[in-house]
Amino acid sequence: xxxxxxxxxxxxxxxxxxxxxxxxxxxxxxxxxxxxxxxxxxxxxxxxxxxxxxxxxxxxxxxxxxxxxxxxxxxxxxxxxxxxxxxxxxxxxxxxxxxxxxxxxxxxxxxxxxxxxxxxxxxxxxxxxxxxxxxxxxxxxxxxxxxxxxxxxxxxxxxxxxxxxxxxxxxxxxxxxxxxxxxxxxxxxxxxxxxxxxxxxxxxxxxxxxxxxxxxxxxxxxxxxxxxxxxxxxxxxxxxxxxxxxxxxxxxxxxxxxxxxxxxxxxxxxxxxxxxxxxxxxxxxxxxxxxxxxxxxxxxxxxxxxxxxxxxxxxxxxxxxxxxxxxxxxxxxxxxxxxxxxxxxxxxxxxxxxxxxxxxxxxxxxxxxxxxxxxxxxxxxxxxxxxxxxxxxxxxxxxxxxxxxxxxxxxxxxxxxxxxxxxxxxxxxxxxxxxxxxxxxxxxxxxxxxxxxxxxxxxxxxxxxxxxxxxxxxxxxxxxxxxxxxxxxxxxxxxxxxxxxxxxxxxxxxxxxxxxxxxxxxxxxxxxxxxxxxxxxxxxxxxxxxxxxxxxxxxxxxxxxxxxxxxxxxxxxxxxxxxxxxxxxxxxxxxxxxxxxxxxxxxxxxxxxxxx
Numbered sequence: 337x338x339x340x341x342x343x344x345x346x347x348x349x350x351x352x353x354x355x356x357x358x359x360x361x362x363x364x365x366x367x368x369x370x371x372x373x374x375x376x377x378x379x380x381x382x383x384x385x386x387x388x389x390x391x392x393x394x395x396x397x398x399x400x401x402x403x404x405x406x407x408x409x410x411x412x413x414x415x416x417x418x419x420x421x422x423x424x425x426x427x428x429x430x431x432x433x434x435x436x437x438x439x440x441x442x443x444x445x446x447x448x449x450x451x452x453x454x455x456x457x458x459x460x461x462x463x464x465x466x467x468x469x470x471x472x473x474x475x476x477x478x479x480x481x482x483x484x485x486x487x488x489x490x491x492x493x494x495x496x497x498x499x500x501x502x503x504x505x506x507x508x509x510x511x512x513x514x515x516x517x518x519x520x521x522x523x524x525x526x527x528x529x530x531x532x533x534x535x536x537x538x539x540x541x542x543x544x545x546x547x548x549x550x551x552x553x554x555x556x557x558x559x560x561x562x563x564x565x566x567x568x569x570x571x572x573x574x575x576x577x578x579x580x581x582x583x584x585x586x587x588x589x590x591x592x593x594x595x596x597x598x599x600x601x602x603x604x605x606x607x608x609x610x611x612x613x614x615x616x617x618x619x620x621x622x623x624x625x626x627x628x629x630x631x632x633x634x635x636x637x638x639x640x641x642x643x644x645x646x647x648x649x650x651x652x653x654x655x656x657x658x659x660x661x662x663x664x665x666x667x668x669x670x671x672x673x674x675x676x677x678x679x680x681x682x683x684x685x686x687x688x689x690x691x692x693x694x695x696x697x698x699x700x701x702x703x704x705x706x707x708x709x710x711x712x713x714x715x716x717x718x719x720x721x722x723x724x725x726x727x728x729x730x731x732x733x734x735x736x737x738x739x740x741x742x743x744x745x746x747x748x749x750x751x752x753x754x755x756x757x758x759x760x761x762x763x764x765x766x767x768x769x770x771x772x773x774x775x776x777x778x779x780x781x782x783x784x785x786x787x788x789x790x791x792x793x794x795x796x797x798x799x800x801x802x803x804x805x806x807x808x809x810x811x812x813x814x815x816x817x818x819x820x821x822x823x824x825x826x827x828x829x830x831x832x833x834x835x836x837x838x839x840x841x842x843x844x845x846x847x848x849x850x851x852x853x854x855x856x857x858x859x860x861x862x863x864x865x866x867x868x869x870x871x872x873x874x875x876x877x878x879x880x881x882x883x884x885x886x887x888x889x890x891x892x893x894x895x896x897x898x899x900x901x902x903x904x905x906x907x908x909x910x911x912x913x914x915x916x917x918x919x920x921x922x923x924x925x926x927x928x929x930x931x932x933x934x935x936x937x938x939x940x941x942x943x944x945x946x947x948x
Contacts, residue, residue: 342504344493345419349507350392351473353425353491354379360510361488363575363583364501365602367617367628370829371727371779373605375499376424376492380579381479383487385429389477392423392491392508397444397468400431402451403459408490409483410448412476417469424492429480444468444476486898499605501586503661512578515550515664516585519627521656522570522618524639524774525561527681532556534573534668547663554670560679561642561672563649568639568775569632570618571656573666582625590632591655593644598633614727614777620831623804632656635777636728642672649674697731697774706782712736712767714789714821715836719771719828721782731774736767744801744833747808750841750872761872762799762808762837765791769834781829788822788836795838795926797874798824803832810874813925839873839926845901845933846870863905863937869922869930871899880923885909886916905937914938 343349352358362378381387394417401411408426415422432445451460470476481487493500502508521532534552543549561567569590574582590598600616613619615635622629633639642652652672659665673679700706706721719734739745743753750758766788786798799808811834814822822836846868869876876894883892885905893902901920910916918935 342506344495344500344505345393345416345421348393348418348472350493350502350505351390351507352379353390353392353423354381354387354479354489355390357511359579359581360577360583361579361581362490363577363586364499364503365586365605365613365616366584367613367619367622367624369624370781371611371614371619371777373610373613374584375605375610376426376490377502378485379489379491380581381487381489385478385480385487386434387479387489388434388475389425389428389479389489391470391472391474391476392493393421394418394472395423395470396466397464397470398422399461399463400444400448401426401459401461402448402455404452404482405457406459407483410477410480411483411490414470420495422494424490424494425477426490426492427480427483427485427488429478429482431477433475434478435475484897486895497607499607501603501661503586504603510577510662512660512662513548513664514576514578515548515666516573516575516658516660517582518550518552518571518573518658518666518668520572520629521554521668521670522572522621522629524568524570525565525678526774527678528772529774530559530681532558544663544665547660547665549664550666552666552668554668558670558672559681560675560677562678563643563674563676564641565678566638566641569654569656570621570629571632571658571668572621572627572629573658574626574628575658575660577660582627584628585630585658586661587659588630588632589655589657589659590640591657592640592642593653594655595644597640611779612727614779618776619778619829620773620776621804623802627804630658642674697733699729700726700732700776701729702726702779706732708732708734710734710736710769712738712769715767715769715787717769717784717786717834719782719784721828724780725782726777727779728775728777730776732776733770733772735770735772737770738767740764740768740835741801741833743803743806744808747801747806748837753806759841761839761841763792763795763840764835764837766836771828771831771834773831776831778829781827784824784826784828786824786826786834786836788824790817790820790822791836792838793817795840795874796822796836797839797926798826799835799837800830801833802830807872808837813874837873839924839928841872842928843869843871843876843922843924843930845920845922845930863907863910865903865905865918865935865937866895867901867903867920867933869899869901871922871924873928874925877923877925877927880927882919882921884919887919 359380361380366374368374395414398415399413401408410428411426431448432442479489493502518534523530533555535555537551575585577583587601618629654670657667703723709718746752748762797813798811812824812826815825816823915938920933923929
């Protein structure tokens with residue numbers, strides 16, 4: 337597919353809200369948790385706050401959103417003066433151009449400050465009279481990290497109640513000649529799920545009339561499929577969009593024997609589709625920022641039969657294509673053996689003991705209740721799926737086993753999948769529960785209750801193994817402990833091994849050196865510092881962590897989106913020699929402590945030159 341030239345604003349092109357060159361950290365239509373779509377474009381700001389934000393077109397300000405902690409954060413809502421387009425600019429630091437003279441707040445910024453004083457920490461959206469008008473490209477605000485996520489600019493374009501993919505506008509095209517990256521092909525039938533690694537051919541980037549083409553091949557032989565067998569196809573990967581982030585694709589296409597059987601272009605989305613991304617993505621396999629797994633067939637259908645009109649074929653040729661908005665494409669072509677009967681699939685025993693017969697799979701429906709229960713040794717697990725757990729019908733199965741799958745067992749150690757594994761991160765003892773699915777369309781997901789014997793009081797937690805990220809992820813800490821048993825309550829939107837682990841690993845302040853010194857700017861009578869924290873298991877315990885200035889505790893905050901400690905040191909508490917000692921130690925909820933880290937901070941001699 338090629339993308340025709342489009343201008344969303346009639347004859348006039350839009351301009352990027354950030355000065356070029358731009359880098360995209362989140363694409364339109366990307367998968368988000370709870371089966372949501374990402375309805376805008378995220379511009380990367382390289383962890384910098386205070387970059388100038390421009391008006392994408394001649395526009396007036398329609399309303400503002402004021403909040404430091406929730407949703408859009410500080411945001412501006414604009415209406416184009418020459419059409420029905422609307423724009424949203426979110427996660428701003430303030431409503432003032434950083435180039436304003438003498439740092440005197442503009443009227444709009446004064447209004448934001450006044451509203452913040454009135455409402456405190458509560459979010460507020462306020463509709464305004466037509467007071468503020470902007471020319472195309474005019475500076476109107478500064479980038480920030482208010483609301484959710486690390487520093488970035490979120491940009492939305494709406495037309496007649498529908499969200500538009502900004503990059504379809506010729507003025508907002510990305511200078512990108514990198515085709516999408518294909519990671520895995522997934523083939524699902526009643527036998528189970530087959531995951532096939534993909535490898536790019538050595539010949540890189542064939543030139544097309546528009547964009548470039550990469551070709552991929554599979555890295556293993558395929559079993560024989562039955563001619564009458566229904567197959568569901570999924571393609572996993574990402575697109576960098578000329579940046580380093582892993583974003584989603586713009587479009588998909590499936591061909592069987594040169595016949596197009598499925599195509600999807602992600603150019604516009606309605607409000608009604610906001611929570612329907614499970615119709616496009618496999619929500620249990622997709623890992624945001626790592627691998628987006630797309631359905632290459634119509635949602636709700638049985639998939640495909642690989643024959644042409646019942647012909648007695650011995651093989652079928654599949655072509656699966658991913659493309660971006662710049663015309664770059666990636667394709668994988670495979671020849672699938674066909675016969676009267678299916679050959680037994682080479683399922684990875686590493687994943688599960690065995691895929692169960694169809695009688696043991698349980699149908700899950702958007703409007704019905706489903707309860708699954710299993711017991712093993714002294715442990716038990718119950719999973720309940722209520723109305724809204726999934727968007728479309730599918731299948732689930734809960735089983736148990738005595739030991740961990742081999743791949744999951746290796747991840748109990750740091751760098752466990754490498755040739756030189758590191759120290760032990762977790763201790764495991766007890767049964768494992770395996771939650772598996774077919775044709776899953778998770779929406780809200782379900783709720784689970786598990787009961788395990790106490791393994792190590794204070795360190796135990798319920799974890800699941802992510803096959804996509806190859807790590808263990810915390811699901812829940814004990815809700816209560818009684819008579820030698822932990823009870824866990826947890827949300828279910830995953831598949832894979834679930835078990836109880838004991839957290840043995842201490843968090844670490846990154847980088848890991850013990851002592852350092854630096855000069856710090858004092859701006860607005862404050863020194864602002866950030867320290868990254870690496871934590872594998874139970875999570876940071878803020879009440880037990882210690883941040884000391886000259887040996888005395890000082891306030892700090894925890895930015896969970898970025899996993900960083902944020903500290904503000906008032907200039908007035910610097911000692912007379914304009915230098916002091918900052919000491920840090922963090923502790924996790926399993927009582928593992930990091931080593932102390934010390935910073936000798938020297939106040940910058942000239943405050944007049946301090947950057948904003």
